[in-house]
Amino acid sequence: MSAWNVSVLTGATSDTEPTLLVNFGTAKYIFNASEGMGRAWLQSQHSVRKTKGLFVTAAGTHRCGGVPGLLMLCADAAVPAIDIVGPYGLMHYLATMRGYTYRSNMVVKAIEAPTALVHASQPTDVPTPVFKDENLSVYSIPLYPSADGTVVGDPSARPLKRKRSPSPPSVSKRSTPPLIDHTVESTSPVSPAVSAHAQEENFNPTTLIGQDAQEWRKLMLQEMFPMQPAPKADPSMSKGAKRRAKEVQESADSPPPSNNRKYPPDRKYARLPGLVPGGGVDPATLPTIGYLCVGPAVRGKFDVKKAEELGVPRGPIRGRLTKGEAVTFEVDDGQGGKIQRTVQPEECVGPTEAPQAVLILDVPTPAHIPSLLASFTESPFFAKYRSKAADVRKEYPMHAVYHLCGEGVLEDERYKEFMNGFSEETHHLISSREYTPDKITFTRSALVQAKLHQLDAEMFPIPKYNLSPSKDITSVAGLPAKAILAEPNTLVHVRPVRPPVQDELAREDEFNPLAVSASLPELSDSVMEKFAAVKAKAAERMGRGSPATAPGDDVVITPLGTGSAIPTRMRNVSSTLIQIPGHGNILLDCGEGTWGQLVRSFGDTEDGVWQVMRDLKCIFLSHMHGDHHMGLSKILTMRAKMDPPPSEPLYVVGLRSHLMYLLERQELEDHGLADPNGIIMILSDALNWRFPRPYGKNQTEDEPFMNHNLSYEHAEAMCRALGLRSFTTVDVAHRIRCYGVVIRHNDGWGIAFSGDTMPTENLVKVGRDVTLLIHESSMSPEEEDLAREKAHSTSAQAIDIGRRMRAKNLLLTHFSARYPGMPPRHGDSSGGPIIGIAFDFARIRMGAMWKLNAYLPAIQHTFNEFGEEEPIEIDLTKLQ
Structure with missing residues (x-):
C-alpha cells in the first residue's frame, strides 16, 4: 500500500x-x-x-x-x-x-x-x-x-x-x-x-x-x-x-x-x-x-519480541498499538492475581517513517x-x-x-x-x-x-x-x-x-537499437523474395517506357495519420499532407500528434518541417470529432513562433465550431490570429457545392467568419495562392455536420477527400473524374452493418464510390483500431480506380499510385510477420 x-x-x-x-x-x-x-x-x-x-x-x-x-x-x-x-x-x-x-x-x-x-x-x-x-x-x-x-x-x-x-x-x-x-x-x-x-x-x-x-x-x-x-x-x-x-x-x-x-x-x-x-x-x-x-506517512514496525515481554495479548489490542493508540489490559501479577497494565505505542512500535x-x-x-x-x-x-x-x-x-x-x-x-x-x-x-x-x-x-x-x-x-x-x-x-x-x-x-x-517491465524498444547500430532491420527470406518479385515487376513496367507525364503526377501525398478514432502503435489519427510543387501545401484534417508526424517525416530543420510550415497555405477540417482536429492548436502555436514569420497567410477552412474554438484557444496561447500573414478563417459552409447550411439562432455570433461573402472572398484568394480552380466542400453522411472537399487545380488534376462518411452520392457528383480520391475505409466488407451504425464506410463501399466517381486513383485511409496492423482485404477492385492503402509516413507521388498498388502483396507479407496486435475496441466518438 x-x-x-x-x-x-x-x-x-x-x-x-x-x-x-x-x-x-x-x-x-x-x-x-x-x-x-x-x-x-x-x-x-x-x-x-x-x-x-x-x-x-x-x-x-x-x-x-x-x-x-x-x-x-x-x-x-x-x-x-x-x-x-x-x-x-x-x-x-x-x-x-x-x-x-x-x-x-x-x-x-x-x-x-x-x-x-x-x-x-x-x-x-x-x-x-x-x-x-x-x-x-x-x-x-x-x-x-x-x-x-x-x-x-x-x-x-x-x-x-x-x-x-x-x-x-x-x-x-x-x-x-x-x-x-x-x-x-x-x-x-x-x-x-x-x-x-x-x-x-x-x-x-x-x-x-x-x-x-x-x-x-x-x-x-x-x-x-x-x-x-x-x-x-x-x-x-x-x-x-x-x-x-x-x-x-x-x-x-x-x-x-x-x-x-x-x-x-x-x-x-x-x-x-x-x-x-x-x-x-x-x-x-x-x-x-x-x-x-x-x-503517506508509514507507521513504524511492530516489535513482536518487545510486545511479548510486555505481555500484550495477540489480536485487536496489538492492532490498536500499530495504529498509534495506547492500550490497557490485564496481566498476571505473579501471585495468582491480575493487575492492569498500560502500554504506549512507542514502547513496542518503532518510530513513524517520515x-x-x-x-x-x-x-x-x-x-x-x-x-x-x-x-x-x-x-x-x-x-x-x-x-x-x-x-x-x-x-x-x-x-x-x-x-x-x-x-x-x-x-x-x-x-x-x-x-x-x-x-x-x-x-x-x-x-x-x-x-x-x-x-x-x-x-x-x-x-x-x-x-x-x-x-x-x-x-x-x-x-x-x-x-x-x-x-x-x-x-x-x-x-x-x-x-x-x-x-x-x-x-x-x-x-x-x-x-x-x-524499468524492466517496459515494452522492448524495436527501433532505436537499430538506429544506434546504423543498420536496417533484417528481412526474412520470404519477405526478401516477395520484395524482389514486386521490384522486378515495377522495373519491367518502367522498362517498357514510363507512361506519359500527366498533370498532377508530381503532387506528393504524405499520410501523417491513417487510423480511426484513436491512435495505435502502427497508426496515428487522421491527417494527410498534400504538397503542390511551386504553389504550396494543404493539410486535410489535423488530428492529435500531427505536428510530431510532420517533424518525423521531414526533420526538425529549416529545409525540413519548417519549410513545410512556410509552404502550408491551407488546413481543411472536415468535422468536430476530436481525432480530426485536436492537433490544430499545436500546429498554429508552432507556426506563430517562427522567426522570420511566414510571408503568406494560412487559411483555415472549418465549421463555425472549429473557428470559434480557435478564438477561444487564442486566450491561452498565441495562434497567430492577429499576425500579419497569420490565420485567415473560412467557413466551410460558405463553400458548399449547393448552398450554405444554416446554423441555429444561438450559434450565429457576430463574427467575421460567419459572413459567407467574406469567406468566399478569402477562399478565392486561397485558390489563387495554391493555383486552384476551385475548392468545394461537400456535405457527407456522418453523425454530425461533416464536409468532404473536392480540390481542382488549374493544371487539370483534382483530388477529392471524403472526411468521415457513409457512402454518399454527393461526393460522387462533385468529385466526378478526379485524379485521386482519398476515402475513409473504417471497416471491412463484412462489417457493413457496424459501419452503418457508426456512420462510416467499408473498404468495398469506398471502392464502389471511386468506381462510380470515375476516379483514376483511390487511396484508402482511416482504418479502425480493430485492425491495428494491415487493414482487412478491400474487396473487388476490377474495373475501378488504381487502389492504394495509406500508411503513416509514406510519401506517394500521385503519378506513382500504380507502384503503391503493385507493392501491396509485399507489404501484406511484411505485416503478417509482425503478428496481430490486440485490437482496440474503444471509439473517440463515444466522447461526443
Whole structure:
C-alpha cells in the first residue's frame, strides 16, 4: 500500500513532451498530458484503470494537448472519476473542448490552483494541498516570469509583447495575468446569479467577467460531464444487441437532454467569456505550476519480541498499538492475581517513517527562476524540503526532483545554485529539449517503415531522429552529483527508497537499437523474395517506357495519420499532407500528434518541417470529432513562433465550431490570429457545392467568419495562392455536420477527400473524374452493418464510390483500431480506380499510385510477420 514509484512515460522529443506517472499500485497519478501521450501510453505496459488524478503544469497545448485522449482512455477503461488540477486558465482550456468531449458516466472535477503562493503565517504551518487522498498530498507552487529582475505576481503586472522565436523555436518571454486568489472547483454548485442570467433571452456569455466568467466555464464542464449514470440495457437483449445499442447511444452527436440544464441548449455553443476583459494580457503570461508530492506517512514496525515481554495479548489490542493508540489490559501479577497494565505505542512500535516527497518543476524560461527561488525562501514549509540539515531532512526527505527546463534554464547559475541547495541524497532528473536526444517514440511504426524502406526508399523514407542532443549535458558544470536525464522508462522507487533505474517491465524498444547500430532491420527470406518479385515487376513496367507525364503526377501525398478514432502503435489519427510543387501545401484534417508526424517525416530543420510550415497555405477540417482536429492548436502555436514569420497567410477552412474554438484557444496561447500573414478563417459552409447550411439562432455570433461573402472572398484568394480552380466542400453522411472537399487545380488534376462518411452520392457528383480520391475505409466488407451504425464506410463501399466517381486513383485511409496492423482485404477492385492503402509516413507521388498498388502483396507479407496486435475496441466518438 505504501510502496510507490515515479516513471517517465514520455520525454522531450519531436512527438511528445515530458509526462510522469506516479504509481501506488492501487492508484495512478499523471503529471502532464501533451500530444502523443495517449498513444505512448497504449504503447507502454501501463493500464489507465486505476487513474485518479491528472496534474498539468501549464494550461495550453504544450502540456494539455493529450487531455481529451486521456479522458477517452479513462472513460472506456471504466474509470469512475478523475480530478484534473492545473493553474489559472485550466477551466477555460477544458471548456474549449465542449464541442467534442462528453461523457455522462465519469465524474471529472477540475481544480484551479491558487495563482499566488500561500505563505504560512507560522513556520510550523502547512499550506492547504490542492489535492489530497490516502496516498498523496499535492501542494502547488505558482511560477511567474520576472519583469526587469522583479518577481511578478499581482494583477498590476504589465504584459510583455510576445517575442518571436527562431525556427526551430525558442521559448518566448512571459509575464503575469490577473489573479484569482482561491482554488476553483468545477463540481461546486454554479452561482444562482449566473444561472439566472443564462435564461435571459438576449444573454451573451462574453459579457461575463471575473468570477461570473469562471462560473460559466464551470457550467460548461458540468454539461460535458453531467455525472448521469448510463441507461440500463434491456435484460432480454442478446450480448451483441446490447453492445451495438451501447455503441450507438454513446456515439450520438450530442449528449442527451439534461433535466438539470441551467441554460437554453444552444447556449453551449456560444463563445466563452474571455480570460481577461478586452484581451489586455498576453496569453503567454499565464503561470506554470510546480507540484510538491508528499507520500503517506508509514507507521513504524511492530516489535513482536518487545510486545511479548510486555505481555500484550495477540489480536485487536496489538492492532490498536500499530495504529498509534495506547492500550490497557490485564496481566498476571505473579501471585495468582491480575493487575492492569498500560502500554504506549512507542514502547513496542518503532518510530513513524517520515513521508517521502517528490518535486516536479516546470521552468520554461530563465525569467521564471526568481519566482521559483522566492517560493523556497519565503515559505518555511517548502524551504524544509530543500534543507541540507540532517535533522530537517529526516523529517522532510526529498527523494527526487524532476526539472522540466526550457531553453537557457539549466545553464543559469541561479538555477544550478537552486539545484545544489537540496540534500546530496536527492536525485535530480532533468528534461530539457536541448540536452535530450530525439529518439523515436513510436518504435513499432518506425520499424515497419524501416522494413518497407528496403522495398522503396523514396516512397517509404525512414522517420527522422537524432541520437545526439544539440548539447551534451556533461558540458554543464556545477550540476548536482546525482543529476541524470529524465529519459522514457526511467523509474524511481520512492518507497522503498532506491536510485533511478530503467524499468524492466517496459515494452522492448524495436527501433532505436537499430538506429544506434546504423543498420536496417533484417528481412526474412520470404519477405526478401516477395520484395524482389514486386521490384522486378515495377522495373519491367518502367522498362517498357514510363507512361506519359500527366498533370498532377508530381503532387506528393504524405499520410501523417491513417487510423480511426484513436491512435495505435502502427497508426496515428487522421491527417494527410498534400504538397503542390511551386504553389504550396494543404493539410486535410489535423488530428492529435500531427505536428510530431510532420517533424518525423521531414526533420526538425529549416529545409525540413519548417519549410513545410512556410509552404502550408491551407488546413481543411472536415468535422468536430476530436481525432480530426485536436492537433490544430499545436500546429498554429508552432507556426506563430517562427522567426522570420511566414510571408503568406494560412487559411483555415472549418465549421463555425472549429473557428470559434480557435478564438477561444487564442486566450491561452498565441495562434497567430492577429499576425500579419497569420490565420485567415473560412467557413466551410460558405463553400458548399449547393448552398450554405444554416446554423441555429444561438450559434450565429457576430463574427467575421460567419459572413459567407467574406469567406468566399478569402477562399478565392486561397485558390489563387495554391493555383486552384476551385475548392468545394461537400456535405457527407456522418453523425454530425461533416464536409468532404473536392480540390481542382488549374493544371487539370483534382483530388477529392471524403472526411468521415457513409457512402454518399454527393461526393460522387462533385468529385466526378478526379485524379485521386482519398476515402475513409473504417471497416471491412463484412462489417457493413457496424459501419452503418457508426456512420462510416467499408473498404468495398469506398471502392464502389471511386468506381462510380470515375476516379483514376483511390487511396484508402482511416482504418479502425480493430485492425491495428494491415487493414482487412478491400474487396473487388476490377474495373475501378488504381487502389492504394495509406500508411503513416509514406510519401506517394500521385503519378506513382500504380507502384503503391503493385507493392501491396509485399507489404501484406511484411505485416503478417509482425503478428496481430490486440485490437482496440474503444471509439473517440463515444466522447461526443
